[in-house]
Amino acid sequence: KNEVEQSPQNLTAQEGEFITINCSYSVGISALHWLQQHPGGGIVSLFMLSSGKKKHGRLIATINIQEKHSSLHITASHPRDSAVYICAVRYNTDKLIFGTGTRLQVFP
């Protein structure tokens, strides 16, 4: 069982829709990362958070420490948002534990 669970695994949406991707983890963490990976492999860090909520443009990330759960929201989705979104958590070591990712496709 993966220590970091993401849902859904695959997600399709029409342009303009509001999108939510979920991440659950099993024990207390020091930080949680949301990453974006486009075809071709490169990864871009979207957010690093340990509590509360962060917003950047159309992206919003929230985390509930008590429930060990985080969500990534995309408002007014666009085809260029199509990518794999990966949740990764850091426990008490330097190591990041990655989820398997959510593949998002946004159609015009």
Next chain:
Amino acid sequence: EAGVAQSPRYKIIEKRQSVAFWCNPISGHATLYWYQQILGQGPKLLIQFQNNGVVDDSQLPKDRFSAERLKGVDSTLKIQPAKLEDSAVYLCASSLLRQGAGEQFFGPGTRLTVL
């Protein structure tokens, strides 16, 4: 600020051949990571360097994989000999803070296909 550079971007080899990947982290970043990402999975840490010292190589298959960061700047990852199951994207990342507690910045990756 230049990002993490990796080369080559793509490599196709036959099994039992050798291959090497290169990574140049963001200037001043002390911590460097090599990850292996098999298709459909999240990245898996292979090795972590703090300057030129190894912090964690517990998941590095040392019978065939090796990595070095001789001057604490750029790094190479080698596979010798390659197996079919080594086909993956190899990602390099770097982090500014000591002990890697900060944000990690990823390179574009090297996609390896072993035939």
